[in-house]
Amino acid sequence: MSAGSSTVHQGISRAVILVALMLFAVLPLLSMLTAALAPQNSTPPGLAWPEDPQWNNFVDAWTAANLSALFRSSVLIVLGVVPAAVAMATAAGYGLAQLNIPGGKLVNALLLVGLTLPFEALITPLYYNIRSMGLLGTRWAVILPLIGLLMPFGVFWMRSSFLTAETALTEAAKIDGANPWQIFRQIQLPLAVPAVSALTILFFLATWNQYLLPLVLIDDPTMRTVAGGLGAFQGEHGTNIALLCAGSLLIIAPSLIVFLFFQRHFVRALLQGAVK
Amino acid sequence: MWVAPALIMYSVFVLYPLGQSVQFSFYKWDGIGPATPAGLDNWRAIFTEPELFGSVINAFILIIFYTALPVSLGLVTASLIRELRVGTFNTAARVVLFIPxxxxxxxxxxxxxxxxxxxxxxxxxxxxxxxxxxxxxWLGDFTFALPAVGVIGFWLSLGFCTVLLLSGIGKIDPSLYEAARLDGAGRIAEFFAVTLPGLRQEIAVCATITTIAALASFDVVQIATQGGPGYQTMVPGVEIYRLTFLEQRIGQASALAVFLAALVLLVIWPIQRIGRHE
Amino acid sequence: MRTSKTPSRPSRRTSYRIALPAILAALLASCGAPGAQSPLSDTPETVSTSIGDAPVTLKVLVSTPDVPLYEELGAAFQTKHPNVTVQVTGEDFNNLTTNVPRLISGTEVPDLVRLASFGNLVKDHLLTNLDPYAEAYGWTEWPQSQFASTRVADDGRQRGTGHLYGAGPGFGLTGVYYNKSLAAQIGMTEPPATLSAFESSLEKAKNAGLLPIMVNGKDGGLAYPLQNLQMNYAGSTQVVQDWNYNKQGASIDTSALVDAAATLKGWSEDGYLPEDVNSIDQTQAPARFAEGEGVFFPSGNWQAPTLQGAGKDEFGFFLFPPEEVGDPFTAMTAAGVLAIPAKSEQRDAAAAFLNFIQTDTDARQSTLDLLGLPPAGPSDAPMPDSEPGSLVASTVESFQALLDSDGLVDFMSNSTASMHANTLVPQTQLLVGGKTTPAEFSTAIQDGYENDAEQ
Known part of the structure; x- marks a missing residue:
């Protein structure tokens, strides 16, 4: 690090390593893109820009996979899950961190059980319960359980944010006679905005990318999330590589766009949150 | 009041079904007709039916690809690069690595x-x-199908682990490295004396998340191989799905599901201990 | 994405101590044996052959490739009954077979559903007993062999006898397609008459640098030649038929199956199968065969319309050859079974639709044109037209020949609910991958069968 030449040298090797890793990360996507632009029903090579890019494949894939219906459905499910889940997790996180709620320890412990629980462990009874509630096949069948399943992570996330929040202002407000709601609204919530928005993005991705729940709980493929519908699409168009890749890219796009749009915010929040 | 909505949703859709899973695991039930008590039969079958036990073994093999390799490679990268400074290239790198x-x-x-x-x-x-x-x-080859599924998991984990470890290494006090160098430590000694202890927490987080992903994998396997060829890439997640809905062996599916949940806890526990502040 | 949080570290140990009783509490909350529903009645008390005038929506759930056919059949039915709307939904076949039990025990059940096997559906009273409709529509006067595979006995398990639970527009039939120009290259001018002639053609193809057999090993295509070989070696179809129909004590673990497995394994070792056989699925195999990869392609008549469209006169079809000249030909068949869920609210309309697709001339024509399935129905119903000399025509001829000679057998895949996905597919993959011996293979098939039968 001391000699200038070694710094330059290091800089280059750093860049080489990073570029190699970046290539590895995007290569499958690039391969899909070039395949998506190849003529339909052809056998495209793994990675080569087609001579005559068939951008129309994306339009065809949109129709073939019934993506209008799937996107609408995904959006409805996201709208059903994310705001409610974020609100509940925020409230519970605040309650557990800042208010001495009776039984708080127990609640903590209960949530801890769910933190590492694989979704598969619940899917069987969930199916029968949802059915006896008469919700099977409706979007509620995915929305309600998903909210429940997101709670452990969400509550711990918000709780740790509120735990580290500054207390001086809160103390002052308490002395002024503010009630917990006022403190929450006027002091704590504004401070927690970064954590809340990161959680919103995380919940969005978890919902949008969800595959198992819609697959099992919603029979009509057009009412599932796009990820759930993609599986059915793969079964039907397995040989039409171009169409399959185009459809997959369209389905990936929202996750990617949301991530790229919020990435600054997102990566930082996630890195902080993960090791906090 | 504050906690109630979260707790209710969680109890109804997580705790209660979890209890039911445990209960079902002691019954023989096709999901429709009446159930008959089965004692420990379903639990015994996890260890005696090669297809079931094999799926558990496969899940452990996937940990190598989902966890061990990305974390080690991430560590090597992190110690070579040291830190991602601010700058367009570095931001781009971070974002791109995160995409998978x-x-x-x-x-x-x-x-x-x-x-x-x-x-x-x-x-x-x-x-x-x-x-x-x-x-x-590759995915239809008996020798390479499971490693190929592993590569998919490796791809999913690598960028995340690398970025996390890079940001961790940036937080290590530079004076520790100075001190190690003054003591005459080489690159390797420095790695074990400073980098590794300094990254304990980040390593634990990476290992925890990716291990859960490996043991509970479903999506990737269901799409890429459905467990084939033969039973070569069968994992507990896919097996539970099939037992429940195709074979209608609800009891068996539940036993495997509870076993999987317990297994995850068992494996995560020591990892969490490593990451703990002392 | 899940991230582990650590703020509660110091209290984690105590947390678990508190959590345990809480889980126990949750357990207690859910005690009592699951699943004590009162059984549905599966036999309609009154049946009518009239649909009436009130608006009726008939929901039909089939596998995706069949959707165009059923949409056409539905449209034709609507023309005859303007008050009926036929709503066709498609689902990936594997997903469909996996999910049928829960689909039709749920709340929004379809009125007609495509089935592959009956599994526990009859035992659990989820399907409508069609006997009263068979009586009302006069199906009882038709040749009864066409209904054998969809009859289930009172124990809910044995097939081939008992009440009728399904009917369909037409019948599948397996055999072997061949690429005429590649066959000419190896000097094969007419379809092989015996198994040994077939095997020598395979060898010639290999020596000529051609791929002898294209087959979809990923999703069960290997099971067709396997079952044909088994029936050849057994010298009769009785064993496999009893086994398929779940007769008490039936076993397939016989020397015929071991020999069949050994032959199939030998074909793989000799390089007669594609190198990536276990990753080829049922959409890729015909596509690659149509592009000229493979001299032979063991599959079913449902591929005929597509292959005929891909290359007129380029492909031929023959039945899997017997051991000796003069031995009877055999093939697998299955009705494209539609069943009426017991929970359907439109049983009468659904039955009328079933009757329509089996008897209406245009409907029968559509079934053959679109899916390649020859219809059965009344004995005096004319077989729909197919272009003379075409691939479809030759599958129809084969079907009629076998109908007369009693050479049609159900698929081993349909014997139990999970036989196909959990046993036959993986085991045939292991077999051609050299990962299991023919004897182990044979035992594993029987084990999978008994495991399922126990449920």
Whole structure:
């Protein structure tokens, strides 16, 4: 690090390593893109820009996979899950961190059980319960359980944010006679905005990318999330590589766009949150 | 009041079904007719039915690809690069490395099914460097199907682990490295004396998340191989799905599900201890 | 994405101590044996052959490739009954077979559903007993062999006898397609008459640098030649038929199956199968065969319309050859079974639709044109037209020949609910991958069968 030449040298090797890793990360996507632009029903090579890019494949894939219906459905499910889940997790996180709620320890412990629980462990009874509630096949069948399943992570996330929040202002407000709601609204919530928005993005991705729940709980493929519908699409168009890749890219796009749009915010929040 | 909504949703849709899973695991039930008590039969079957036990073994093998390799490679990268400073290139790197982690795993499954197919990029690359003889349908090959599924998991985990470890290494006090160098430590000694202890927490987080992903994998396997060829890539997640809905062996599915949940806890526990502040 | 949080570290140990009783509490909350529903009645008390005038929506759930056919059949039915709307939904076949039990025990059940096997559906009273409709529509006067595979006995398990639970527009039939120009290259001018002639053609193809057999090993295509070989070696179809129909004590673990497995394994070792056989699925196999990869392609008549469209006169079809000249030909068949869920609210309309697709001339024509399935129905119903000399025509001829000679057998895949996905597919993959011996293979098939039968 001391000699200038070694710094330059290091800089280059750093860049080489990073570029190699970046290539590895995007290569499958690039391969899909070039395949998506190849003529339909052809056998495209793994990675080569087609001579005559068939951008129309994306339009065809949109129709073939019934993506209008799937996107609408995904959006409805996201709208059903994310705001409610974020609100509940925020409230519970605040309650557990800042208010001495009776039984708080127990609640903590209960949530801890769910933190590492694989979704598969619940899917069987969930199916029968949802059915006896008469919700099977409706979007509620995915929305309600998903909210429940997101709670452990969400509550711990918000709780740790509120735990580290500054207390001086809160103390002052308490002395002024503010009630917990006022403190929450006027002091704590504004401070927690970064954590809340990161959680919103995380919940969005978890919902949008969800595959198992819609697959099992919603029979009509057009009412599932796009990820759930993609599986059915793969079964039907397995040989039409171009169409399959185009459809997959369209389905990936929202996750990617949301991530790229919020990435600054997102990566930082996630890195902080993960090791906090 | 504050906690109630979260707790209710959680109890109804997580705790209660979890209890039911435990209960079902002691019954023989096809999901429709009446159930008959089965004692420990379902639990015994996890260890005696090769198909079930094999799926558990496969899940452990996947940990190598989902966890061990990305974490080690991430560590090597991190110690070579040291830190991601602010700058357009570094921000871009961070964002790009993160992409696999934010995509639907289903899409990753489809992308890699294409990559590994007979005409896919992997074989194309092998042909380009004259290794024609190594080309094969990777996901349909008995020897390579499970490692190929592993590569998908490796792809999902690597960027995330690298970014996390890079940001961790940036927080290590530079004076520790100075001190180590003054003591005459070489790069390797420095790695073990400073970097590794300094990254304990980050390593634990990476290992925890990726281990859960490995043990509970479903999406990728269901899309890429459905457990085949033979039972070569069968994992507990897919097995539970099939037992429940195809074979209608609800009791058996539940036993495997509870076993899987317990297994995850058991494996995560020591990892969490490592990451704990002392 | 899940991230582990650590703020509660110091209290984690105590947390678990508190959590345990809480889980126990949750357990207690859910005690009592699951699943004590009162059984549905599966036999309609009154049946009518009239649909009436009130608006009726008939929901039909089939596998995706069949959607165009059923949409056409539905449209034709609507023309005859303007008050009926036929709503066709498609689902990936594997997903469909996996999910049928829960689909039709749920709340929004379809009125007609495509089935592959009956599994526990009859035992659990989820399907409508069609006997009263068979009586009302006069199906009882038709040749009864066409209904054998969809009859289930009172124990809910044995098939081939008992009440009728399904009917369909037409019948599948397996055989072997061949690429005429590649066959000419190896000097094969007419379809092989015996198994040994077939095997020598395979060898010639290999020696000529051609791929002898294209087959979809990923999703069960290997099971067709396997079952044909088994029936050849057994010298009769009785064993496999009893086994398929779940007769008490039936076993397939016989020397015929071991020999069949050995032959199939030998074909793989001799390089007669594609190198990536276990990753080829049922959409890729015909596509690659149509592009000229493979001299032979063991599959079913449902591929005929597509292959005929891909290359007129380029492909031929023959039945899997017997051991000796003069031995009877055999093939697998299955009705494209539609069943009426017991929970359907439109049983009468659904039955009327079933009757329509089996008897209406245009409907029968559509079934053959679109899916390649020859219809059965009344003995005096004319077989729909197919272009003379075409691939479809030759599958129809084969079907009629076998109908007369009693050479049609159900698929081993349909014997139990999970036989196909959990046993036959993986085991045939292991077999051609050299990962299991023929004897182990044979035992594993029987084990999978008994495991399922126990449920």
């Amino acid at each position: 982690q934010v995509l639907p795993p289903v899409a990753a499954g489809i992308a890699w099914t294409w990559m590994f197919s007979t005409e896919g990029l992997v074989n194309q690359a092998l042909r380009a460097v004259g290794l024609e003889s190594l080309t094969r349908a």
